[in-house]
Amino acid sequence: MGSDQKPSMSDKRYKTREELLCGEWIGLRANISGTGISGRIIDESKNMLWIETEKGTKKVSKKNNRFVFDAFPDAAVNGRDVCMRPEERIKMKTKAK
Numbered sequence: 001m002g003s004d005q006k007p008s009m010s011d012k013r014y015k016t017r018e019e020l021l022c023g024e025w026i027g028l029r030a031n032i033s034g035t036g037i038s039g040r041i042i043d044e045s046k047n048m049l050w051i052e053t054e055k056g057t058k059k060v061s062k063k064n065n066r067f068v069f070d071a072f073p074d075a076a077v078n079g080r081d082v083c084m085r086p087e088e089r090i091k092m093k094t095k096a097k
Contacts, residue, residue: 014072021077022090025049025069033066033076044086 012028014020030051031038037060039053049067051058062079069077082089 012071014069017072017075017077020069020072020075021082022092023071024090025086029070031068031070032060033068035060035065046085047083 012023014023025041025044027040029038029040030049032051037051037053037058039051039058041049042052042057043050047062049060049062051060062083065079067077067079068075084092
């Protein structure tokens with residue numbers, strides 16, 4: 001029975017860009033602008049994201065890319081703004097844009 005199933009992280013939706021920037025990314029689906037790479041984030045470090053795609057795992061630099069997340073598709077995230085350890089990113093206060 002499906003009533004006791006919890007939604008996966010890829011089903012998570014954020015209400016604001018700030019929630020997305022300071023939220024947990026592992027398990028979210030993302031598209032990397034201009035590369036054709038899209039899939040589920042399976043790991044994150046200071047400078048890299050590991051994306052599970054249909055063709056296997058891809059290691060993607062944060063610094064040189066823009067990311068669009070299914071959890072908040074209205075805003076692209078510039079990788080330069082989030083080149084920090086995940087625990088630092090989650091604690092950061094976002095600047096008004």
